[in-house]
Amino acid sequence: MTSVRAVLGDQPASQLGRVDYHEHLFQVSPLLPGDELTDEATSTREAELLCASGFRSMVDATPTGLGRDPAGLARISAATGLSILASTGAHREEHYGASHWLLEKTTAQLARRFAADVQLGMPERDQPTASQPALSPTGKPVRAGVLKTGIGYWSITAFEHRVIEAVAEAHAQTGAPVMVHLEYGSAAWEVLELLAGCGVEASSVVLAHIDRNPDPGLHAELAARGAYLGYDGVARHKSWPDSVVLNCLIEAARRGANERVILGGDVARRTRYIAAGGMPGLAYLGDRFVPRMIETGGNDLARMVLEVNPQRWAARFL
Secondary structure (H helix, E strand, O other), X not given: OOEEEEOOEEEEHXXXXXXXXXXXXXXXXXXXXXXXXXXXXXHHHHHHHHHHOOOOEEEEOOOOOOOXXXXXXXXXXXXXXXXXXXXXEOOOHHHOOOOOHHHHOOHHHHHHHHHHHHHOOOEOOOOOOOOOEOEOOOOOEOOOOEEEEEOEOOEOOHHHHHHHHHHHHHHHHHOOOEEEEOHHHOOHHHHHHHHHHOOOOHHHEEEEOHHHOOOHHHHHHHHHHOOEXXXXXXXXXXXXXXXXXXXXXXXXXXXXXXXXXXXXOOOOOHHHOHHHOOOOOOOHHHXXXXXXXXXXXXXXXHHHHHHHXXXXXXXXXX
């Protein structure tokens, strides 16, 4: 298990370099009005800033039905040299609204669609029925490399249950790694149990936003179970200073989670893009947080968090 599936094709995981495990270059959600990410030129410039901050790779965590643009991701990757892993699966239900076509799909239909995104290529536009796959600048289908699911705050709707089951089935068919959106870091154990019941080992799963519940003891327990810990809550000073995230990371690593923590920015909004006139931008993670992590935790921990751990998590293909 040494390869990852990027938008320009499979590549050795060791070539990923520093990985930002959670960002969005394209996204449209009714929960984020006015913050749509739809302009390719703006996202290209923001990706360049991420590269300049020291990252070689990123996961675009926008799943099915939320404005993802697979061909756009491939063009950005080709233009910037940034390796990009695209996502399939589905977000928590509230991101879709009551009338979204994806909510009507059965578990079997969802599983077929997610697996096809990984194996055959993602469609040019997410629609109720399958369409031709999006193509990279070299004319190859753009395939997803990550399976995503999500839940609400201490709640899992019937749709979210179907998505979890469908992601598990697609994982069994493809070996692709799994990302779980945990609202405010809640219900981590419960989701791991559900996935385990569907045959997904914790070592294939990253728990996104686990640092929104900055409990290093819990994180160490989850890491001992085998799950990866997605820290992506920096630059959210309205809720907490970066020191909360940093101190939690260092303490969790001290308690044995050093081989399971991975880092992302999850900027996710146009008004937070430097290229769109906002702040703090994708480069904040590399320019502001990573140096503090190195100063506090040392170079060996930084290499684990930024390179070794995310490369190991992403390299899951059968």
